[in-house]
Structure formats: structure tokens, C-alpha cells
Amino acid sequence: MQVTNRLNPFFENITFDREDNEMILNFGPQHPSAHGQLRLMLHLQQEQITKAHPDIGYLHRGMEKMAENMIYNEFMPTTDRMDYIASSSNNYGFALAVEKLIGLEVPRRAKVIRMMLLEINRLMSHLFWLATTALDIGAMTVFLFAFREREYLMDIIEGYCGARLTHAAIRIGGVPLDIQDTFISQLKTFLDKLPQNIKDYEDLLDTNRIWLMRMEDVGTISKEMALSWGCTGPMLRASGVAWDIRKEEPYELYDEVEFRVPYSDKGDNFARYRIYMEEMRESAKILHQTIDMYEKCVKDNQTELMAHAPKYISAPKLDIMTQNYSLMQHFVLVTQGMRPPVGEVYVVTESPKGELGFFINSQGGPYPYRLKLRAPSFWHTGILTDLLPGHYIPDVVSIIGTTNIVFGEVDR
Amino acid sequence: MRAYKPKDNVQAKAYYTDRFYVSPQVPKSPVESDEIFAKDLEAIKANFTVLDAYIQVEQMVVYINPQDNFKVLKLLRDECEYTQLSEMSAIDWLATRGGFEIFYQMLSMNKRKRIRIKMFINKGESVNSVEKLFRSADWSEREMFDMFGIEANGHPFMKRILMPYDWQGFPLLKTYPLQGDEFAAWYEVDKIYGKEARDIIGPELRDSAKVDRYDSERFARLGYEVPKGTVITGNEPKNEENYQEEGGVFMIKKFDKKDSVVVDDPQR
Numbered sequence: 199m200q201v202t203n204r205l206n207p208f209f210e211n212i213t214f215d216r217e218d219n220e221m222i223l224n225f226g227p228q229h230p231s232a233h234g235q236l237r238l239m240l241h242l243q244q245e246q247i248t249k250a251h252p253d254i255g256y257l258h259r260g261m262e263k264m265a266e267n268m269i270y271n272e273f274m275p276t277t278d279r280m281d282y283i284a285s286s287s288n289n290y291g292f293a294l295a296v297e298k299l300i301g302l303e304v305p306r307r308a309k310v311i312r313m314m315l316l317e318i319n320r321l322m323s324h325l326f327w328l329a330t331t332a333l334d335i336g337a338m339t340v341f342l343f344a345f346r347e348r349e350y351l352m353d354i355i356e357g358y359c360g361a362r363l364t365h366a367a368i369r370i371g372g373v374p375l376d377i378q379d380t381f382i383s384q385l386k387t388f389l390d391k392l393p394q395n396i397k398d399y400e401d402l403l404d405t406n407r408i409w410l411m412r413m414e415d416v417g418t419i420s421k422e423m424a425l426s427w428g429c430t431g432p433m434l435r436a437s438g439v440a441w442d443i444r445k446e447e448p449y450e451l452y453d454e455v456e457f458r459v460p461y462s463d464k465g466d467n468f469a470r471y472r473i474y475m476e477e478m479r480e481s482a483k484i485l486h487q488t489i490d491m492y493e494k495c496v497k498d499n500q501t502e503l504m505a506h507a508p509k510y511i512s513a514p515k516l517d518i519m520t521q522n523y524s525l526m527q528h529f530v531l532v533t534q535g536m537r538p539p540v541g542e543v544y545v546v547t548e549s550p551k552g553e554l555g556f557f558i559n560s561q562g563g564p565y566p567y568r569l570k571l572r573a574p575s576f577w578h579t580g581i582l583t584d585l586l587p588g589h590y591i592p593d594v595v596s597i598i599g600t601t602n603i604v605f606g607e608v609d610r
Numbered sequence: 611m612r613a614y615k616p617k618d619n620v621q622a623k624a625y626y627t628d629r630f631y632v633s634p635q636v637p638k639s640p641v642e643s644d645e646i647f648a649k650d651l652e653a654i655k656a657n658f659t660v661l662d663a664y665i666q667v668e669q670m671v672v673y674i675n676p677q678d679n680f681k682v683l684k685l686l687r688d689e690c691e692y693t694q695l696s697e698m699s700a701i702d703w704l705a706t707r708g709g710f711e712i713f714y715q716m717l718s719m720n721k722r723k724r725i726r727i728k729m730f731i732n733k734g735e736s737v738n739s740v741e742k743l744f745r746s747a748d749w750s751e752r753e754m755f756d757m758f759g760i761e762a763n764g765h766p767f768m769k770r771i772l773m774p775y776d777w778q779g780f781p782l783l784k785t786y787p788l789q790g791d792e793f794a795a796w797y798e799v800d801k802i803y804g805k806e807a808r809d810i811i812g813p814e815l816r817d818s819a820k821v822d823r824y825d826s827e828r829f830a831r832l833g834y835e836v837p838k839g840t841v842i843t844g845n846e847p848k849n850e851e852n853y854q855e856e857g858g859v860f861m862i863k864k865f866d867k868k869d870s871v872v873v874d875d876p877q878r
Contacts, residue, residue, distance in 0.1 A: 250804055255770075255771060255772035255773060255774070258772040258773065260781055262757075263780060263781055263782055263786075263788060264619050264788070266622070266782075266784075267621055267622040267788045268622070297665075298667050301635060301636075301637075307697070376767065398837070423745075425693050425694050426744055426745040426746065427745045427746050428694055428695060428696060428697075428744070428745075428746030430696075439719065441719050445724060446722050452846065457803075509858065532626070534624060534626060535624075537624075537631075537633065539634040539635050539636045540633045540634070540635050540636065541635055541636025541638075541666060542636070542666060542667075542671070542726075543636070543666075543667045544667075544669060544696075544697070544715050544726060545667075546696070546724075553696060555696060555697055555715070557697060557699070557713075557715065559701055560636075561633075562633025563623075563624055563627075563867075564624045565621065565622055565624070567701070568701045568702070570697060570699045572696060572715070574696040577746050577749065578750065578751040580745075580746065580748060581745075583748070584745065609772060610772075
């Protein structure tokens with residue numbers, strides 16, 4: 199028998215021989231396939247789950263509290279730490295929310311660059327999803343392949359903003375820099391290879407017996423359940439709702455590019471897998487179009503990268519270094535911070551995981567009065583409560599895999 | 611007269627505000643300017659009291675009475691096609707208005723419209739749970755309880771969700787400091803080692819920017835280097851390090867510490 203005291207508490211994961219023969223299994227928070235810090239308390243009858251209780255909060259950093267104590271620009275790098283697999287999409291969601299609050303119009307060239315970054319992030323996130331999920335199921339080859347492709351994308355991003363994971367590549371009012379000279383050529387090289395790469399993954403998985411057994415008819419989410427639980431993104435589209443915010447409530451220049459919204463009415467793990475694969479193809483399609491848009495911007499000599507709004511946005515570096523008034527504005531904006539108008543916005547964007555929303559209540563001060571982060575993964579974790587009962591222990595891993603939850607976002 | 615500033619609000623505050631500055635407002639437009647929203651508002655108005663309604667940044671905002679929240683959301687879901695509750699939470703207005711504002715952010719995919727239902731509750735009041743209508747409210751309401759201490763009546767599992775179950779205090783209140791309160795400083799020490807170990811371990815340091823120049827274990831001391839672990843008890847040698855070269859730079863005066871006034875107070 200273990201000697202228990204405060205330092206060595208009696209801590210037993212598994213309880214046997216209760217009266218009803220129910221076993222309680224503690225899954226995580228350090229389980230390798232828990233995708234971060236998810237703790238699941240599973241009530242089992244033999245191998246079958248009768249009750250699931252997801253427990254979160256192991257990565258809670260209080261970002262909403264931090265936001266109330268930071269000026270708007272200061273909060274930007276913190277948003278990186280939400281969905282750290284695709285951090286530019288968080289940057290973008292926050293920047294767009296503040297821009298809507300102020301009523302800013304971003305220059306076209308910046309918009310094109312932002313779209314490129316967003317789609318690269320989507321590809322990175324989907325590749326990461328494929329790699330980790332395949333690894334959870336046991337498909338090591340796919341993991342290595344997908345990580346290789348993701349590495350190319352991270353190199354491109356690194357060339358742009360200097361960071362591979364926490365980009366902070368977008369500013370309120372535009373983007374800080376133009377893309378580097380090699381960006382387009384690197385991206386084109388990548389996009390040329392991508393269709394073949396996706397085909398490789400599919401060849402390895404689509405007819406793989408193990409993959410099909412773990413994916414087909416496992417973790418089926420009905421349309422009603424998905425809507426009721428606030429599912430968005432691929433989780434919702436796999437359940438038969440063709441809802442993509444890029445298409446339905448277009449932001450940036452998504453109404454100018456052509457792409458399809460893949461959806462399925464099956465609702466199971468396999469449907470989600472297919473949607474991720476199709477979305478990668480669509481992202482590639484969008485990226486091809488943004489390259490043309492960017493080249494047109496260059497041809498038309500549209501060089502502006504930041505919105506012109508002296509009250510809120512610092513002037514370009516050249517002006518700051520040469521003009522007194524711009525320097526003064528910059529000083530005030532850095533030391534005191536911008537003061538957006540009094541009001542409230544709730545702005546949504548389609549992040550790789552789903553609907554990423556930023557609710558900002560501004561009282562006219564340099565700090566947001568209240569900032570609520572609506573992270574899609576939060577509800578995609580919550581749905582496990584209703585989704586897991588009836589499934590078996592091995593299904594838990596594949597279901598967590600296909601929900602694509604990232605704990606930076608769940609706990610915030 | 612000076613503007614009212616709540617004394618117990620411990621959040622960061624602007625260190626300078628122009629007293630004659632009037633903040634602009636995010637423009638609001640009347641609900642009648644949008645056909646679909648006008649219809650939805652009529653449906654709500656037919657059965658419930660609407661305190662205020664307007665459109666702001668493409669979304670309709672409707673203020674209702676807190677006791678109507680369940681029925682209004684049910685009406686919106688069943689009759690107005692607002693099938694998803696995207697988000698809900700609260701805003702702390704305790705200091706100025708003595709209560710919380712609660713918002714429900716709803717989405718209609720058929721109409722491609724979003725509306726925000728808002729209501730005001732006084733301190734200590736609870737709200738009706740909407741978990742029976744939208745399962746997503748299960749976790750949102752728990753989060754709201756966790757962060758603000760607002761309870762939802764009829765919720766099946768009203769427990770903390772992000773903070774530990776035995777936490778004290780509600781972190782998103784304006785009265786709760788960013789670095790955590792007294793309880794937070796001792797939480798882990800008390801829990802793991804017991805209260806008797808407080809003197810040995812000390813409170814948890816949650817200020818990541820904290821620098822202690824007398825702590826030679828963790829901090830280097832430029833200009834006053836000592837071996838690691840040295841106990842420093844004042845009487846430091848005054849060997850001032852000079853970082854400016856002797857020859858000097860064009861136009862830049864050499865810094866002379868003896869002839870300068872050094873302001874030590876960071877809050878000056």
C-alpha cells in the first residue's frame with residue numbers, strides 16, 4: 199500500500215470493482231493523443247464508454263483578463279498563443295475586429311498579403327492535423343510526409359515575419375511588411391508539388407483498411423447536434439451544413455476569389471478527414487489566385503501596406519523618421535495606445551478550426567473594457583460530452599483527432 | 611467636477627487622458643433600416659418587452675428583461691431561424707451600474723444574420739440557463755460562472771470550468787488584480803505543501819517581469835557581478851561600469867552619473 203501524505207497523494211487512475219462494475223478511466227491531461235492538455239474522465243462498462251466528462255483549463259492563461267490590461271497593439275502577440283498551429287489567423291481575427299470597431303479600410307495590397315498568410319496558415323494547420331491524427335491512428339508515414347510539407351510553409355512564413363510558430367505577422371490596419379522577393383517563387387514551387395502530395399496522403403489512407411475501420415461510422419455528429427453545440431468550420435461542414443464564413447459573410451477579398459466549400463452529410467470521422475483534404479485543395483486554389491492578385495497590385499503600383507488613419511495607426515516608418523507630426527503621433531500611439539470609439543463589435547473569421555470570433559466592448563479608452571475570445575475548439579471539446587458515450591476506448595483517440603482541438607484556444 | 615473613477619477597479623488605466631476629449635461612437639443605425647432585422651424585432655416585441663434595439667456593425671442588438679431570456683432565445687431559435695448560439699458571456703459593470711450585462715450572440719445561417727441579445731442583471735442575481743435550448747450554453751454558462759460568479763438556474767453542472775474547482779474569487783471581475791490576489795499567491799503552496807510551508811517557500815511570483823537585484827541565484831548584476839548564490843546584504847562596492855567609449859560620439863554628450871539626477875521612482 200502506498201504511503202500517502204500531501205506530497206504523495208493516493209492517486210489511482212483506475213477504480214475497479216464498484217458495485218455496478220463501472221470503471222472510471224482518467225485519460226490525460228498528459229496523454230500523447232490528448233492533443234495538448236485535455237483531461238477526460240471516462241465511465242466505462244467493459245470497453246464501452248457510458249459517460250464522458252472533459253476537463254479543461256490546464257493551459258488557461260487568462261487572455262481575456264490580459265487583454266483588459268493591454269493596449270490594443272500590445273495584445274496582438276498574445277493572440278498568437280491561442281491557436282498556435284495557425285497563429286496568423288488569430289492575429290487577423292483580432293486585427294479585423296479592431297478595424298471594424300474603428301471603421302478602417304485596409305489597402306488592397308495588404309489585403310492580398312493577409313489572404314496569402316491566412317491560406318498558408320490554413321494549409322499549415324490542416325497538414326498538422328493530418329499528421330498528428332494519422333500518427334494517433336498509427337500511420338507514421340503520413341505523419342512524416344505531412345510534416346515535411348508543413349516545414350516548407352513554415353520556411354516561407356519564417357522568411358516573411360521571422361517566426362515559425364508565433365507569427366504576429368499582421369497589424370491593426372494592414373501588414374507591417376511587404377512579402378520578401380522569394381515569397382512568390384517559393385510558394386509557387388510548393389503549390390506545384392502540393393496536389394501530388396495530397397494525392398500521396400490519400401493513396402496511403404483512403405483505402406487503408408485500418409484507417410477506414412477507425413474512421414468510418416465513428417464519432418458521427420448529427421446536424422442538430424452540431425448546430426446545438428455551436429460547432430463551426432470542418433466539424434459543421436462534415437455534418438451537412440455548407441457554412442463557410444469566407445463564402446457567406448466574406449471578409450477581405452474572399453468574394454473575389456473562386457473556391458468551393460466542401461461539405462458532407464455523413465458526420466463521421468471519415469467525412470471530416472475528407473473535408474480537410476478537400477479544403478487543402480481549395481486553399482491551394484485560393485493561393486494561386488492571390489498570387490495573380492498580388493502581381494496585379496505590383497503592376498498597378500499600389501504600394502500602401504497600412505491604412506491611413508493618424509488617430510489610430512502610426513504613419514509609415516519613412517514619415518516617422520522625417521516628419522515631426524508623424525513622430526509625435528507614433529509616440530502617443532505607442533506610449534498611450536489608440537483609443538477606439540465607444541461601442542461593441544463581434545467579428546468572426548473562418549479560422550482553420552472554425553468560427554473565430556472577437557467580441558470587443560470599447561469604452562473609448564486605450565484598453566478594451568471587455569474582450570471575449572470565441573474560440574471554435576472550446577465547443578468542439580464540449581461536444582465530446584455527448585459524442586463519446588456509446589463509443590469504445592480506441593475510438594476516443596480517433597474522435598479527439600478529428601475534432602482538431604488545440605488547447606491554446608480551448609483554455610485561452 | 612472630476613470624472614468618476616471606481617476606486618476598486620484594479621485594471622490598467624490610461625496614465626493620461628485629455629479631460630476635454632470626447633470619444634466618438636461606433637455608429638448605430640435604426641432597426642428599420644434592415645428588413646430582416648425589423649421582422650425579427652417585431653416577432654420579439656409581440657411577446658416581450660424590448661428595452662432598446664439598434665444595429666451596430668451589421669448586427670442587431672436587442673436589450674431585453676433578464677427574466678425573458680429563455681423564452682426569447684426559444685422564439686428566436688424556433689421561429690426566427692437563429693439556430694446557433696455562437697457565444698455568450700458577461701460584462702462587469704459592478705462599479706458604475708451595480709451589475710452585469712449578459713450577451714447572447716446568435717447566428718442564423720439561413721438569413722446570414724447575427725444578432726446580439728443583451729440583458730442587465732443586478733449583483734447577486736442569477737440568470738435562467740439556456741442549456742436546454744442550446745447545448746453550447748452548457749460550457750459557456752460554466753465559463754461565465756467561473757469568471758464572474760453569475761449562476762445559471764437549471765444548469766445541470768454548475769461548476770468551475772477553466773479555474774481549479776477549489777479556486778476562490780472570480781478572475782474577470784474588475785476588482786480582481788491581473789497578477790492574482792492573496793489567495794492565488796498561496797494556492798499551490800497551501801495545496802501541495804500545506805500552510806506550514808509558507809515561510810519556507812514564499813508566495814508564488816506571478817509577475818514575469820519581476821527583477822530582484824539582491825537575488826544572485828537568478829539574476830545577473832551588470833556592473834556589480836558576484837558569484838552565484840552570494841548573499842548580498844547592502845554595502846555594495848561602488849565600481850560603476852561605464853558603457854560609453856572615452857573618445858565620445860559626435861554631438862552626443864558623455865553621460866556623467868555624478869553630475870546627473872537619477873530618478874529612482876518608476877511611478878514618477
